[in-house]
Amino acid sequence: MTVEISGLHYFDSREEANEALAKQIAEQLTLGIESKGLASLWCSGGSTPTALYQTLARSNQVAWENVLISLVDERWVPPTDEASNERLIKQNLLTGNVEQASFVPFFQVTPSPEDNQKQLEVELKHAVTGPLDVVILGMGNDGHTASLFPCAKDTQQAVARENSDYTAVTHPEMAPHPRLTLTLNRLLASRNIYLLLFGEDKLKTLNKAEQQGDELLMPIRYFLRNTSPALQIYWAP
Numbered sequence: 427m428t429v430e431i432s433g434l435h436y437f438d439s440r441e442e443a444n445e446a447l448a449k450q451i452a453e454q455l456t457l458g459i460e461s462k463g464l465a466s467l468w469c470s471g472g473s474t475p476t477a478l479y480q481t482l483a484r485s486n487q488v489a490w491e492n493v494l495i496s497l498v499d500e501r502w503v504p505p506t507d508e509a510s511n512e513r514l515i516k517q518n519l520l521t522g523n524v525e526q527a528s529f530v531p532f533f534q535v536t537p538s539p540e541d542n543q544k545q546l547e548v549e550l551k552h553a554v555t556g557p558l559d560v561v562i563l564g565m566g567n568d569g570h571t572a573s574l575f576p577c578a579k580d581t582q583q584a585v586a587r588e589n590s591d592y593t594a595v596t597h598p599e600m601a602p603h604p605r606l607t608l609t610l611n612r613l614l615a616s617r618n619i620y621l622l623l624f625g626e627d628k629l630k631t632l633n634k635a636e637q638q639g640d641e642l643l644m645p646i647r648y649f650l651r652n653t654s655p656a657l658q659i660y661w662a663p
């Protein structure tokens with residue numbers, strides 16, 4: 427199937443999509459460094475972006491010592507857990523030249539995810555001011571993105587227009603682990619937002635999200651309907 431959406435780039439293979447997106451990300455990070463001295467890269471977890479991170483880690487085009495890398499979202503598990511996004515990033519992106527980048531993890535050992543979020547909030551507000559340079563999103567087949575889940579009551583607060591926090595906690599009812607996530611406002615205040623999708627199922631979900639309907643029922647809609655920046659979607663079978 428094909429879906430007509432502006433900003434949707436089709437590739438014949440995952441390798442080609444990863445190469446093209448890694449090149450684009452490297453260019454945007456370099457532009458950020460040239461204009462401000464420091465650029466930031468915000469990474470999603472899940473199974474989709476592993477090879478993208480490996481491809482990006484091979485890029486010698488970026489002055490990685492001037493890049494701050496952090497997460498779009500995290501499962502509230504320690505980095506020793508296979509579900510940890512921090513673990514994914516450390517194993518696949520923070521290697522070779524990219525080891526020179528600074529990394530801000532989300533998970534902290536605290537009594538609750540809410541306590542973790544309070545500490546993380548202070549840390550991120552101290553480390554980052556102004557728009558995020560590059561955000562890499564994924565999407566679940568329920569239309570969630572970051573950890574803005576349709577099946578989490580607290581998503582409503584995480585996407586509230588008046589919410590000025592960088593981060594939020596969500597408790598998805600149909601996915602494991604409490605989550606830490608960047609809020610909608612923080613994500614939308616970015617220079618470049620990319621969505622990486624593989625497979626027909628994700629295309630079907632994207633097609634459904636393109637139809638009319640409540641954003642809270644498919645939070646990826648917040649990004650599909652945002653015009654500045656417009657979402658750039660990289661898809662391969």
Ligand SMILES: O=C1O[C@H](COP(=O)(O)O)[C@@H](O)[C@H](O)[C@H]1O
Nearest residue numbers: 470471472473474564565566572
């Ligand atoms: O739970 C999550 O899922 C989405 C999509 O994951 P995938 O395995 O289908 O690639 C991901 O973007 C998000 O960061 C993650 O927390």
